[in-house]
Amino acid sequence: MKANQFLLLLNFAGCVMLFCPPVLAGNTVQLSEDHFNNLGVILGKLEPAKQIPVLTAPAKVVIPPTQEYIVTASQTGLITKLNVAIGDKVKKGDILAQLNSSDLLTLQREYLKARSVLQLATDTYKRDKKLMEEGVIADRRWQETRNQYQSLASEANEQRQLLEIAGMTADDLNRLEKTHRLNSQLNVHSPISGVVIERIAVAGTRIDILAPIYHIANLDELWLEINIPHERIGSIKVGDQVLVENTPVSAEIILLGQSVNSENQTLMARAKIKSNKNAVRVGQNINTRIIQSNETPAFKVPNTAIAQNEGKSFIFIRSQDGFNVSPVTVIGKQGEESIISGDLTGDEDIAIKGAVALKANWLGLGSAE
Numbered sequence: 001m002k003a004n005q006f007l008l009l010l011n012f013a014g015c016v017m018l019f020c021p022p023v024l025a026g027n028t029v030q031l032s033e034d035h036f037n038n039l040g041v042i043l044g045k046l047e048p049a050k051q052i053p054v055l056t057a058p059a060k061v062v063i064p065p066t067q068e069y070i071v072t073a074s075q076t077g078l079i080t081k082l083n084v085a086i087g088d089k090v091k092k093g094d095i096l097a098q099l100n101s102s103d104l105l106t107l108q109r110e111y112l113k114a115r116s117v118l119q120l121a122t123d124t125y126k127r128d129k130k131l132m133e134e135g136v137i138a139d140r141r142w143q144e145t146r147n148q149y150q151s152l153a154s155e156a157n158e159q160r161q162l163l164e165i166a167g168m169t170a171d172d173l174n175r176l177e178k179t180h181r182l183n184s185q186l187n188v189h190s191p192i193s194g195v196v197i198e199r200i201a202v203a204g205t206r207i208d209i210l211a212p213i214y215h216i217a218n219l220d221e222l223w224l225e226i227n228i229p230h231e232r233i234g235s236i237k238v239g240d241q242v243l244v245e246n247t248p249v250s251a252e253i254i255l256l257g258q259s260v261n262s263e264n265q266t267l268m269a270r271a272k273i274k275s276n277k278n279a280v281r282v283g284q285n286i287n288t289r290i291i292q293s294n295e296t297p298a299f300k301v302p303n304t305a306i307a308q309n310e311g312k313s314f315i316f317i318r319s320q321d322g323f324n325v326s327p328v329t330v331i332g333k334q335g336e337e338s339i340i341s342g343d344l345t346g347d348e349d350i351a352i353k354g355a356v357a358l359k360a361n362w363l364g365l366g367s368a369e
Contacts (some may be wrong), residue, residue, distance in 0.1 A: 029362050031322035039361075041354030046299040046346050047111045049339045052332040054235055054290045056245075059226040059271075063286045068217035069191050072210045073201075074167045077101030077186060079213075081135075082203045090190045090216065097201070097213055100369040104166055108182045111159040115177065118156045125149040190196040191261055197282065219282065220280055222273045224251050227266040231332040236269060241291040246274040253290070261339055289334070298331060298341045306330065307339040315340070316358045323358055 021101040022302035031039075077099035084096055124145055163173060167186050176183075198215035201207060217311075228236055233256065242251040250273075273280070280286060306328070307314045313330050316323040328342035330335075351358055 027254065027325040028319065028321065029316070029323045029358055036322075039354050039357040041316075041358065042352050043331070043349045044302070044305070044352035046301060046344060046348060046350060048346060049298045049300040050294055051291045051296060052294045052298065052339050053334040054240070054292050054332065055228075055232055056287060056289050057228055057269075059224045059242075059244075059286050059288045060089065061273075061280045061282055061286065062223050063197075063217045063219070063282055064221055064223055065223055066164060067192075067194070068197070068215070069194075069217075070212050071191065071214040071216060072212050073097060073099060073188070073207045074209065075101040075103045075107075075186055076209050077103070077184075078205070078206050079201055079203050080185075082199065082213075084196050084199075084203065084214070085223060086120065086196050086199055087101065087197045088195070090196065091193045094190045095187045096190050098269060099186040099188065099207075100184050101166075101186045102184060103209075104168075104186050105182050105184050107159070107163050107166055108176060109229050111156070111163055112180055114152070114156040114159045115341055118152045121149045121152045139286070188213060190216060192216060192218050199366050217282070219277070222277050222280070222282070224271040224273065225287060226253075226269040226271060226290075227261070227264065228256075228269050230260050230265050230267055233267050233269075236290060237292075241293075242271045243289045243291060244280060245287040245289065247279040247286075249273060250275050250280050251288075254310075267318055276317075290330075294331075296341060297344070298339050299344060300334075300337050301350065302352050303333075303336055303338050305355055306340070307348055307355045307362075309359065309363065313340070314359075315342075316355055318350040318351070 078101075080100055081095060081098040082096070084090055084094075090096065120355055126140055128137060130136045130144040132139070160173065161244075163176075167188060168274050169189070173185075175181075180240075182276075193215045195218075196214055197217050199213075200215065201211070201213040207213070224242060226242065236253065236256065239251045240258060242253060242288070243249070244251070251271035251276055253269050253271045255270040257270075260267055301315065305315055307316070313328050314325050315328055317326050324345070326342060328340040330340055332339035
């Protein structure tokens, strides 16, 4: 053999030794240290995952129906003053608006008249009661006096309640009873402590009875109404945690709807905001992520750590001679990370980068793919 032929053969043998692929023994990829470094594999640890992201869904921030009120005019009248604007905080009993109402004068007059008549009936009632006890008058007369007194007392009480419904407070009524001075000014009070969501009326306009003036809500409690695709409703349950994207807001599902929206084929899931409610606003459309607690061991890994083959998922666990190929189940995804479960202890070193190269070496010897 000539010298140049010998040198070519020697070079070829050296190349084969340097670039020969790793040896696969079952589900083990055997790698030399040099080949490990050439593949650019990066190792990492499994991160325990106690919560599993189930799905993402759009939602809207709403007020519970028990926490919002439409403040209306209790009598027909002219709005003379509006004291608060949108966004203002109010306390229960604060005067929101003032009206001039002729109907209020009529109610006051009827109440004073009923009280006057009742006072006369009360004097008669007390007198006849005493006479009855002394045996001076007949029982029939006493019954007539008592029935008339009770009827007039009911009428006076009715007139007082009408004034209370009209918006007069106990102090207003006491003042009316003492002074007998009629007042056409009606104060509209806030029924709750909260925030003005909407101003509906305008000062200087006449409004009818029960016409809306303000929309007020107590924002101490807020809900999320989440649109869940009907085919995924089976994976959601009451008590699941809800996170709002790009905010620190967290909520908990308290109700699952029973009917499907015919327009978008979704069901409504209601969640009560538990923390950081000030980070969202009523009426805001947001994106949510539903999270479930996990009772079985699960781990969070980068998506790059997972290799797919024949519809199954695998990760590569570092061993003394290379890597063990371990099948796993992907039970959730969250951005660039996946939640997996499998025959894992959590102490393994896995390939978090370079899994594609390891898969190529693995399938190149262990599969006809």
